[in-house]
Amino acid sequence: MAAQPRSNSKKERRQESEKLILSAAEKVFSEAGFGGATMQLIADMAGLPKANLHYYFPTKEALYRQVVENIFQFWLQAADVFDQADGPAEGIGAYIDAKMEISRRHPAGSKVWATEVMHRAPVIQDYLETTLMEWTEGRAAIINRWIAEGRMDPVDPDHLLYMLWATTQHYADFGHQIETLNGGKPLDDAQWEAAKASVKRIILKGIGVVE
Amino acid sequence: MAAQPRSNSKKERRQESEKLILSAAEKVFSEAGFGGATMQLIADMAGLPKANLHYYFPTKEALYRQVVENIFQFWLQAADVFDQADGPAEGIGAYIDAKMEISRRHPAGSKVWATEVMHRAPVIQDYLETTLMEWTEGRAAIINRWIAEGRMDPVDPDHLLYMLWATTQHYADFGHQIETLNGGKPLDDAQWEAAKASVKRIILKGIGVVE
Protein backbone atom coordinates (compact mmCIF):
# COMPACT_ATOMS: atom_id res chain seq x y z
CA MET A 1 0.00 0.00 0.00
CA ALA A 2 2.85 2.34 0.77
CA ALA A 3 4.30 1.56 -2.60
CA GLN A 4 1.23 2.98 -4.27
CA PRO A 5 2.14 6.34 -5.85
CA ARG A 6 -0.02 8.72 -3.84
CA SER A 7 -3.32 7.72 -5.43
CA ASN A 8 -2.56 8.46 -9.02
CA SER A 9 -0.21 6.96 -11.49
CA LYS A 10 2.11 9.27 -13.31
CA LYS A 11 -0.02 9.12 -16.41
CA GLU A 12 -3.15 9.89 -14.46
CA ARG A 13 -1.57 12.92 -12.91
CA ARG A 14 -0.51 14.13 -16.30
CA GLN A 15 -4.03 13.78 -17.62
CA GLU A 16 -5.37 15.60 -14.60
CA SER A 17 -3.00 18.48 -15.12
CA GLU A 18 -3.90 18.69 -18.77
CA LYS A 19 -7.56 18.63 -17.94
CA LEU A 20 -7.13 21.37 -15.38
CA ILE A 21 -5.30 23.55 -17.86
CA LEU A 22 -7.74 22.84 -20.66
CA SER A 23 -10.65 23.71 -18.44
CA ALA A 24 -9.12 27.02 -17.40
CA ALA A 25 -8.15 27.75 -20.99
CA GLU A 26 -11.67 27.12 -22.23
CA LYS A 27 -13.04 29.61 -19.77
CA VAL A 28 -10.46 32.29 -20.49
CA PHE A 29 -10.63 31.87 -24.26
CA SER A 30 -14.40 32.09 -24.13
CA GLU A 31 -14.34 35.29 -22.14
CA ALA A 32 -11.52 37.11 -23.89
CA GLY A 33 -11.12 35.48 -27.28
CA PHE A 34 -7.85 34.04 -28.52
CA GLY A 35 -6.14 37.39 -28.85
CA GLY A 36 -7.41 38.76 -25.56
CA ALA A 37 -6.54 35.67 -23.57
CA THR A 38 -3.10 35.54 -21.99
CA MET A 39 -1.16 32.53 -20.83
CA GLN A 40 -0.73 34.28 -17.49
CA LEU A 41 -4.50 34.57 -17.05
CA ILE A 42 -5.00 30.91 -17.87
CA ALA A 43 -2.19 29.96 -15.52
CA ASP A 44 -3.69 32.00 -12.69
CA MET A 45 -7.11 30.45 -13.24
CA ALA A 46 -5.57 26.99 -13.20
CA GLY A 47 -3.48 27.86 -10.14
CA LEU A 48 -0.23 26.99 -11.88
CA PRO A 49 2.87 28.92 -12.85
CA LYS A 50 2.86 30.08 -16.44
CA ALA A 51 5.96 28.09 -17.34
CA ASN A 52 4.09 24.95 -16.38
CA LEU A 53 1.52 25.49 -19.11
CA HIS A 54 4.33 25.56 -21.64
CA TYR A 55 5.52 22.23 -20.36
CA TYR A 56 2.20 20.59 -21.22
CA PHE A 57 1.34 22.70 -24.25
CA PRO A 58 4.25 24.11 -26.22
CA THR A 59 2.45 27.18 -27.54
CA LYS A 60 -0.71 29.18 -27.00
CA GLU A 61 -1.93 27.98 -30.39
CA ALA A 62 -1.45 24.34 -29.44
CA LEU A 63 -3.44 24.83 -26.25
CA TYR A 64 -6.19 26.65 -28.11
CA ARG A 65 -6.34 23.97 -30.77
CA GLN A 66 -6.78 21.28 -28.16
CA VAL A 67 -9.60 23.23 -26.56
CA VAL A 68 -11.43 23.61 -29.84
CA GLU A 69 -10.93 20.00 -30.85
CA ASN A 70 -12.33 18.80 -27.54
CA ILE A 71 -15.40 20.96 -27.98
CA PHE A 72 -15.96 19.61 -31.44
CA GLN A 73 -15.79 16.01 -30.27
CA PHE A 74 -18.21 16.72 -27.46
CA TRP A 75 -20.56 18.27 -29.98
CA LEU A 76 -20.59 15.37 -32.38
CA GLN A 77 -21.09 12.84 -29.66
CA ALA A 78 -24.12 14.66 -28.32
CA ALA A 79 -25.76 14.46 -31.71
CA ASP A 80 -26.18 10.72 -31.62
CA VAL A 81 -29.78 11.10 -30.48
CA PHE A 82 -30.58 12.24 -33.97
CA ASP A 83 -29.69 8.91 -35.53
CA GLN A 84 -31.29 6.60 -33.02
CA ALA A 85 -34.72 8.14 -33.43
CA ASP A 86 -37.21 6.61 -35.78
CA GLY A 87 -39.07 9.76 -36.67
CA PRO A 88 -38.69 13.53 -36.95
CA ALA A 89 -40.73 14.38 -33.86
CA GLU A 90 -38.59 12.23 -31.65
CA GLY A 91 -35.27 12.78 -33.44
CA ILE A 92 -35.38 16.53 -33.86
CA GLY A 93 -37.06 17.03 -30.52
CA ALA A 94 -34.36 15.08 -28.74
CA TYR A 95 -31.67 16.88 -30.68
CA ILE A 96 -33.04 20.23 -29.57
CA ASP A 97 -33.16 19.02 -25.97
CA ALA A 98 -29.58 17.77 -26.18
CA LYS A 99 -28.22 20.94 -27.71
CA MET A 100 -30.10 23.15 -25.27
CA GLU A 101 -28.63 21.13 -22.45
CA ILE A 102 -25.14 21.63 -23.86
CA SER A 103 -25.77 25.37 -24.11
CA ARG A 104 -26.78 25.38 -20.50
CA ARG A 105 -23.98 23.21 -19.16
CA HIS A 106 -21.08 24.20 -21.39
CA PRO A 107 -21.61 27.77 -22.55
CA ALA A 108 -17.88 28.48 -22.60
CA GLY A 109 -17.21 25.77 -25.14
CA SER A 110 -19.98 27.02 -27.35
CA LYS A 111 -18.56 30.52 -27.28
CA VAL A 112 -15.08 29.36 -28.17
CA TRP A 113 -16.47 27.43 -31.10
CA ALA A 114 -18.55 30.40 -32.26
CA THR A 115 -15.58 32.75 -32.09
CA GLU A 116 -13.39 30.31 -33.96
CA VAL A 117 -15.91 30.00 -36.79
CA MET A 118 -16.53 33.74 -36.90
CA HIS A 119 -12.82 34.28 -37.36
CA ARG A 120 -12.97 32.01 -40.41
CA ALA A 121 -11.89 28.91 -38.51
CA PRO A 122 -8.13 29.45 -38.72
CA VAL A 123 -7.50 26.43 -36.54
CA ILE A 124 -10.20 23.89 -37.35
CA GLN A 125 -10.99 24.55 -40.99
CA ASP A 126 -10.03 20.96 -41.82
CA TYR A 127 -12.66 19.68 -39.39
CA LEU A 128 -15.31 21.80 -41.04
CA GLU A 129 -14.41 20.45 -44.45
CA THR A 130 -14.29 16.80 -43.46
CA THR A 131 -16.03 15.70 -40.27
CA LEU A 132 -18.67 18.41 -40.08
CA MET A 133 -19.41 18.14 -43.79
CA GLU A 134 -19.96 14.41 -43.54
CA TRP A 135 -22.04 14.74 -40.41
CA THR A 136 -24.24 17.34 -42.05
CA GLU A 137 -24.73 15.30 -45.20
CA GLY A 138 -25.68 12.27 -43.15
CA ARG A 139 -28.26 14.18 -41.15
CA ALA A 140 -29.63 15.84 -44.29
CA ALA A 141 -30.12 12.40 -45.78
CA ILE A 142 -32.12 11.32 -42.75
CA ILE A 143 -34.29 14.42 -42.96
CA ASN A 144 -34.85 13.86 -46.67
CA ARG A 145 -35.90 10.31 -45.95
CA TRP A 146 -38.44 11.53 -43.39
CA ILE A 147 -39.73 13.99 -45.96
CA ALA A 148 -39.99 11.32 -48.63
CA GLU A 149 -41.94 9.19 -46.19
CA GLY A 150 -44.36 12.05 -45.70
CA ARG A 151 -43.56 12.36 -42.01
CA MET A 152 -42.71 16.08 -42.19
CA ASP A 153 -43.03 19.04 -44.52
CA PRO A 154 -40.66 19.30 -47.46
CA VAL A 155 -38.14 21.77 -46.06
CA ASP A 156 -34.54 22.33 -47.07
CA PRO A 157 -32.55 20.12 -44.67
CA ASP A 158 -29.53 22.43 -44.60
CA HIS A 159 -31.52 25.47 -43.57
CA LEU A 160 -33.39 23.43 -41.00
CA LEU A 161 -30.08 22.30 -39.49
CA TYR A 162 -28.80 25.87 -39.48
CA MET A 163 -31.93 26.93 -37.65
CA LEU A 164 -31.46 24.19 -35.07
CA TRP A 165 -27.85 25.13 -34.48
CA ALA A 166 -28.54 28.83 -34.40
CA THR A 167 -31.46 28.68 -32.04
CA THR A 168 -29.99 26.30 -29.52
CA GLN A 169 -26.49 27.76 -29.46
CA HIS A 170 -27.93 31.25 -29.11
CA TYR A 171 -28.80 30.43 -25.50
CA ALA A 172 -25.10 29.87 -24.80
CA ASP A 173 -23.44 32.38 -27.09
CA PHE A 174 -25.85 35.21 -26.28
CA GLY A 175 -26.51 34.04 -22.75
CA HIS A 176 -25.30 37.32 -21.37
CA GLN A 177 -27.79 39.28 -23.46
CA ILE A 178 -30.60 36.95 -22.44
CA GLU A 179 -29.56 37.26 -18.82
CA THR A 180 -29.59 41.04 -19.06
CA LEU A 181 -33.05 41.06 -20.65
CA ASN A 182 -34.14 38.68 -17.90
CA GLY A 183 -33.48 41.34 -15.30
CA GLY A 184 -29.85 40.44 -14.78
CA LYS A 185 -30.66 36.93 -13.56
CA PRO A 186 -29.70 33.74 -15.37
CA LEU A 187 -32.61 31.66 -16.57
CA ASP A 188 -33.87 29.42 -13.78
CA ASP A 189 -34.95 25.82 -14.19
CA ALA A 190 -38.49 26.70 -15.17
CA GLN A 191 -37.32 29.28 -17.68
CA TRP A 192 -34.97 26.79 -19.30
CA GLU A 193 -37.83 24.35 -19.61
CA ALA A 194 -39.96 27.10 -21.13
CA ALA A 195 -37.17 27.93 -23.57
CA LYS A 196 -36.82 24.31 -24.65
CA ALA A 197 -40.58 23.97 -25.00
CA SER A 198 -40.86 27.17 -27.05
CA VAL A 199 -38.10 26.18 -29.42
CA LYS A 200 -39.40 22.67 -29.89
CA ARG A 201 -42.98 23.82 -30.28
CA ILE A 202 -42.26 26.40 -32.96
CA ILE A 203 -39.82 24.33 -34.97
CA LEU A 204 -41.67 21.04 -34.81
CA LYS A 205 -44.93 22.73 -35.74
CA GLY A 206 -43.08 24.75 -38.35
CA ILE A 207 -41.97 21.62 -40.17
CA GLY A 208 -45.32 19.95 -39.81
CA VAL A 209 -44.68 17.16 -37.34
CA VAL A 210 -46.98 18.29 -34.54
CA GLU A 211 -50.53 19.63 -34.40
CA MET B 1 -13.01 76.46 -59.72
CA ALA B 2 -9.46 76.36 -58.43
CA ALA B 3 -10.55 78.10 -55.27
CA GLN B 4 -12.94 75.30 -54.43
CA PRO B 5 -11.46 73.29 -51.56
CA ARG B 6 -10.81 70.11 -53.52
CA SER B 7 -14.46 69.01 -53.42
CA ASN B 8 -14.99 68.72 -49.73
CA SER B 9 -15.28 71.11 -46.88
CA LYS B 10 -13.06 70.53 -43.92
CA LYS B 11 -15.86 68.96 -41.94
CA GLU B 12 -16.76 66.65 -44.79
CA ARG B 13 -13.20 65.46 -45.08
CA ARG B 14 -13.10 64.77 -41.41
CA GLN B 15 -16.23 62.70 -41.60
CA GLU B 16 -14.83 60.83 -44.57
CA SER B 17 -11.65 59.99 -42.69
CA GLU B 18 -13.60 58.82 -39.69
CA LYS B 19 -15.82 56.70 -41.89
CA LEU B 20 -12.81 55.16 -43.62
CA ILE B 21 -11.22 54.29 -40.30
CA LEU B 22 -14.45 52.96 -38.82
CA SER B 23 -15.02 50.78 -41.83
CA ALA B 24 -11.54 49.31 -41.68
CA ALA B 25 -11.86 48.87 -37.94
CA GLU B 26 -15.15 47.02 -38.27
CA LYS B 27 -13.59 44.57 -40.67
CA VAL B 28 -10.47 43.98 -38.59
CA PHE B 29 -12.35 43.69 -35.30
CA SER B 30 -14.77 41.23 -36.89
CA GLU B 31 -11.96 39.04 -38.17
CA ALA B 32 -9.62 39.13 -35.21
CA GLY B 33 -11.69 40.18 -32.21
CA PHE B 34 -10.82 43.13 -30.01
CA GLY B 35 -7.75 41.52 -28.53
CA GLY B 36 -6.46 40.15 -31.80
CA ALA B 37 -6.95 43.35 -33.73
CA THR B 38 -4.05 45.80 -33.79
CA MET B 39 -4.08 49.48 -34.56
CA GLN B 40 -1.40 48.82 -37.14
CA LEU B 41 -3.61 46.34 -38.98
CA ILE B 42 -6.52 48.75 -39.01
CA ALA B 43 -4.25 51.54 -40.19
CA ASP B 44 -2.89 49.39 -43.01
CA MET B 45 -6.38 48.42 -44.11
CA ALA B 46 -7.43 52.06 -44.10
CA GLY B 47 -4.25 53.08 -45.88
CA LEU B 48 -3.27 55.53 -43.18
CA PRO B 49 -0.37 55.82 -40.76
CA LYS B 50 -1.11 54.43 -37.34
CA ALA B 51 -0.58 57.77 -35.64
CA ASN B 52 -3.39 59.18 -37.72
CA LEU B 53 -5.89 56.81 -36.16
CA HIS B 54 -4.96 58.17 -32.78
CA TYR B 55 -5.66 61.66 -34.02
CA TYR B 56 -9.28 60.75 -34.78
CA PHE B 57 -9.79 58.19 -32.03
CA PRO B 58 -7.73 58.63 -28.89
CA THR B 59 -7.60 54.95 -27.92
CA LYS B 60 -8.31 51.53 -29.33
CA GLU B 61 -11.22 51.26 -26.93
CA ALA B 62 -12.74 54.50 -28.16
CA LEU B 63 -12.52 53.32 -31.75
CA TYR B 64 -14.03 49.97 -30.86
CA ARG B 65 -16.81 51.59 -28.90
CA GLN B 66 -17.73 53.77 -31.85
CA VAL B 67 -17.84 50.73 -34.13
CA VAL B 68 -20.15 48.87 -31.81
CA GLU B 69 -22.42 51.85 -31.24
CA ASN B 70 -22.81 52.36 -34.98
CA ILE B 71 -23.77 48.75 -35.45
CA PHE B 72 -26.33 48.98 -32.70
CA GLN B 73 -27.95 52.06 -34.21
CA PHE B 74 -28.09 50.39 -37.61
CA TRP B 75 -29.75 47.43 -36.00
CA LEU B 76 -32.48 49.33 -34.24
CA GLN B 77 -33.29 51.38 -37.28
CA ALA B 78 -33.74 48.27 -39.43
CA ALA B 79 -36.29 46.96 -37.00
CA ASP B 80 -38.85 49.63 -37.77
CA VAL B 81 -40.66 47.30 -40.15
CA PHE B 82 -41.86 45.41 -37.12
CA ASP B 83 -43.88 48.33 -35.83
CA GLN B 84 -45.42 49.51 -39.05
CA ALA B 85 -47.00 46.15 -39.83
CA ASP B 86 -50.59 45.48 -38.86
CA GLY B 87 -50.27 41.76 -38.33
CA PRO B 88 -47.81 39.04 -37.42
CA ALA B 89 -47.49 37.56 -40.89
CA GLU B 90 -46.46 40.87 -42.38
CA GLY B 91 -44.54 42.21 -39.37
CA ILE B 92 -42.50 39.17 -38.49
CA GLY B 93 -42.04 38.22 -42.12
CA ALA B 94 -40.68 41.66 -42.97
CA TYR B 95 -38.50 41.61 -39.88
CA ILE B 96 -36.95 38.34 -40.96
CA ASP B 97 -36.35 39.71 -44.43
CA ALA B 98 -34.75 42.85 -43.05
CA LYS B 99 -32.47 40.99 -40.66
CA MET B 100 -31.46 38.46 -43.29
CA GLU B 101 -30.57 41.33 -45.57
CA ILE B 102 -28.42 42.88 -42.85
CA SER B 103 -26.67 39.55 -42.32
CA ARG B 104 -25.94 39.43 -46.01
CA ARG B 105 -24.80 43.03 -46.44
CA HIS B 106 -23.08 43.69 -43.14
CA PRO B 107 -21.72 40.43 -41.77
CA ALA B 108 -18.74 42.14 -40.17
CA GLY B 109 -20.94 44.31 -38.01
CA SER B 110 -22.96 41.33 -36.89
CA LYS B 111 -19.81 39.48 -35.89
CA VAL B 112 -18.49 42.38 -33.88
CA TRP B 113 -21.78 42.61 -32.04
CA ALA B 114 -21.83 38.88 -31.38
CA THR B 115 -18.30 38.89 -30.03
CA GLU B 116 -19.02 41.86 -27.83
CA VAL B 117 -22.05 40.17 -26.30
CA MET B 118 -20.22 36.86 -25.89
CA HIS B 119 -17.53 38.66 -23.92
CA ARG B 120 -20.23 39.89 -21.55
CA ALA B 121 -20.62 43.23 -23.31
CA PRO B 122 -17.80 45.10 -21.57
CA VAL B 123 -18.36 48.14 -23.76
CA ILE B 124 -22.09 48.35 -24.41
CA GLN B 125 -23.66 46.84 -21.33
CA ASP B 126 -25.50 50.10 -20.72
CA TYR B 127 -27.16 49.82 -24.14
CA LEU B 128 -28.31 46.32 -23.37
CA GLU B 129 -29.85 47.46 -20.12
CA THR B 130 -31.61 50.51 -21.50
CA THR B 131 -32.23 50.74 -25.23
CA LEU B 132 -32.32 47.04 -26.05
CA MET B 133 -34.43 46.27 -22.99
CA GLU B 134 -37.00 48.89 -23.98
CA TRP B 135 -37.00 47.79 -27.59
CA THR B 136 -37.56 44.18 -26.59
CA GLU B 137 -40.36 45.02 -24.20
CA GLY B 138 -42.08 47.09 -26.86
CA ARG B 139 -41.92 44.30 -29.42
CA ALA B 140 -43.06 41.74 -26.86
CA ALA B 141 -46.08 43.91 -26.19
CA ILE B 142 -46.94 43.95 -29.88
CA ILE B 143 -46.61 40.19 -30.08
CA ASN B 144 -48.78 39.76 -27.02
CA ARG B 145 -51.41 41.99 -28.60
CA TRP B 146 -51.40 39.84 -31.73
CA ILE B 147 -51.80 36.76 -29.55
CA ALA B 148 -54.65 38.33 -27.61
CA GLU B 149 -56.34 39.14 -30.89
CA GLY B 150 -56.05 35.51 -31.88
CA ARG B 151 -53.87 36.24 -34.89
CA MET B 152 -51.09 33.86 -33.87
CA ASP B 153 -50.42 31.02 -31.44
CA PRO B 154 -49.77 31.87 -27.81
CA VAL B 155 -45.98 31.67 -27.74
CA ASP B 156 -43.55 33.29 -25.33
CA PRO B 157 -42.62 36.57 -27.04
CA ASP B 158 -39.09 36.62 -25.61
CA HIS B 159 -38.19 33.19 -26.90
CA LEU B 160 -39.72 34.01 -30.26
CA LEU B 161 -37.54 37.11 -30.49
CA TYR B 162 -34.47 35.11 -29.49
CA MET B 163 -35.25 32.64 -32.23
CA LEU B 164 -35.60 35.42 -34.78
CA TRP B 165 -32.31 36.98 -33.76
CA ALA B 166 -30.49 33.68 -33.58
CA THR B 167 -31.67 32.36 -36.89
CA THR B 168 -31.12 35.47 -38.95
CA GLN B 169 -27.81 36.47 -37.42
CA HIS B 170 -26.53 32.94 -37.81
CA TYR B 171 -26.21 33.56 -41.53
CA ALA B 172 -23.74 36.34 -40.80
CA ASP B 173 -21.95 35.08 -37.71
CA PHE B 174 -21.55 31.52 -38.99
CA GLY B 175 -21.34 32.53 -42.62
CA HIS B 176 -17.95 30.93 -42.94
CA GLN B 177 -19.28 27.59 -41.74
CA ILE B 178 -22.24 27.82 -44.10
CA GLU B 179 -19.92 28.74 -46.93
CA THR B 180 -17.72 25.74 -46.20
CA LEU B 181 -20.70 23.38 -46.11
CA ASN B 182 -21.84 24.96 -49.37
CA GLY B 183 -18.73 23.66 -51.11
CA GLY B 184 -16.59 26.67 -50.28
CA LYS B 185 -18.80 29.09 -52.21
CA PRO B 186 -20.83 31.89 -50.62
CA LEU B 187 -24.57 31.54 -50.96
CA ASP B 188 -25.71 32.92 -54.31
CA ASP B 189 -28.84 35.00 -54.89
CA ALA B 190 -31.12 32.01 -55.26
CA GLN B 191 -29.71 30.36 -52.15
CA TRP B 192 -30.24 33.50 -50.10
CA GLU B 193 -33.83 33.60 -51.28
CA ALA B 194 -34.20 29.95 -50.35
CA ALA B 195 -32.74 30.67 -46.92
CA LYS B 196 -35.14 33.53 -46.33
CA ALA B 197 -38.06 31.45 -47.53
CA SER B 198 -37.11 28.51 -45.31
CA VAL B 199 -36.73 30.62 -42.22
CA LYS B 200 -39.97 32.49 -42.81
CA ARG B 201 -41.87 29.35 -43.67
CA ILE B 202 -40.84 27.41 -40.59
CA ILE B 203 -41.22 30.23 -38.11
CA LEU B 204 -44.46 31.67 -39.46
CA LYS B 205 -46.01 28.24 -39.64
CA GLY B 206 -44.55 27.42 -36.25
CA ILE B 207 -46.40 30.28 -34.60
CA GLY B 208 -49.59 29.61 -36.50
CA VAL B 209 -49.89 32.51 -38.88
CA VAL B 210 -49.69 30.59 -42.15
CA GLU B 211 -51.23 27.40 -43.43
Add this chain to the structure above:
DNA sequence: ACGGTTCCTGACCGTATGGTCAAATTCACG
Protein backbone atom coordinates in the same frame (compact mmCIF):
# COMPACT_ATOMS: atom_id res chain seq x y z
C1' DA C 1 0.07 87.36 -47.81
C1' DC C 2 -0.24 86.27 -43.19
C1' DG C 3 -1.48 84.04 -38.75
C1' DG C 4 -3.72 80.68 -36.55
C1' DT C 5 -5.95 76.44 -36.53
C1' DT C 6 -6.48 71.86 -38.00
C1' DC C 7 -4.46 67.89 -39.78
C1' DC C 8 -0.79 64.56 -40.68
C1' DT C 9 3.13 61.51 -39.65
C1' DG C 10 7.87 59.41 -38.55
C1' DA C 11 10.25 58.39 -34.64
C1' DC C 12 10.10 57.07 -30.21
C1' DC C 13 8.77 54.90 -25.39
C1' DG C 14 7.07 51.87 -21.62
C1' DT C 15 4.84 47.83 -20.96
C1' DA C 16 2.91 43.30 -21.43
C1' DT C 17 3.13 39.08 -23.61
C1' DG C 18 4.59 34.53 -25.54
C1' DG C 19 8.12 31.82 -25.03
C1' DT C 20 12.89 29.93 -23.14
C1' DC C 21 16.03 27.86 -19.99
C1' DA C 22 18.59 25.90 -16.49
C1' DA C 23 18.38 24.70 -11.90
C1' DA C 24 15.65 22.37 -8.45
C1' DT C 25 12.33 18.90 -7.08
C1' DT C 26 9.73 14.74 -7.43
C1' DC C 27 9.05 10.29 -9.12
C1' DA C 28 9.55 5.30 -10.80
C1' DC C 29 12.12 1.45 -10.40
C1' DG C 30 16.00 -1.81 -9.85
Add this chain to the structure above:
DNA sequence: CGTGAATTTGACCATACGGTCAGGAACCGT
Protein backbone atom coordinates in the same frame (compact mmCIF):
# COMPACT_ATOMS: atom_id res chain seq x y z
C1' DC D 1 19.13 3.89 -1.59
C1' DG D 2 20.75 5.47 -6.15
C1' DT D 3 20.00 6.89 -10.69
C1' DG D 4 17.95 8.62 -14.61
C1' DA D 5 13.69 10.48 -16.35
C1' DA D 6 9.76 13.41 -15.75
C1' DT D 7 8.04 17.52 -13.74
C1' DT D 8 8.01 22.13 -11.74
C1' DT D 9 9.25 26.88 -11.56
C1' DG D 10 11.53 31.58 -11.02
C1' DA D 11 14.13 34.44 -13.76
C1' DC D 12 14.92 36.04 -18.02
C1' DC D 13 14.53 37.61 -23.13
C1' DA D 14 12.95 39.45 -27.61
C1' DT D 15 9.22 41.32 -29.65
C1' DA D 16 5.02 43.63 -30.62
C1' DC D 17 1.73 46.55 -29.14
C1' DG D 18 -0.86 50.86 -27.66
C1' DG D 19 0.07 55.24 -27.15
C1' DT D 20 2.90 59.91 -27.31
C1' DC D 21 4.96 63.83 -29.24
C1' DA D 22 7.11 67.35 -31.79
C1' DG D 23 7.57 69.26 -36.03
C1' DG D 24 5.85 70.07 -40.41
C1' DA D 25 2.09 70.48 -44.08
C1' DA D 26 -2.35 71.94 -45.54
C1' DC D 27 -6.04 74.80 -44.99
C1' DC D 28 -9.03 78.91 -43.95
C1' DG D 29 -10.64 83.42 -42.76
C1' DT D 30 -9.11 88.14 -43.20
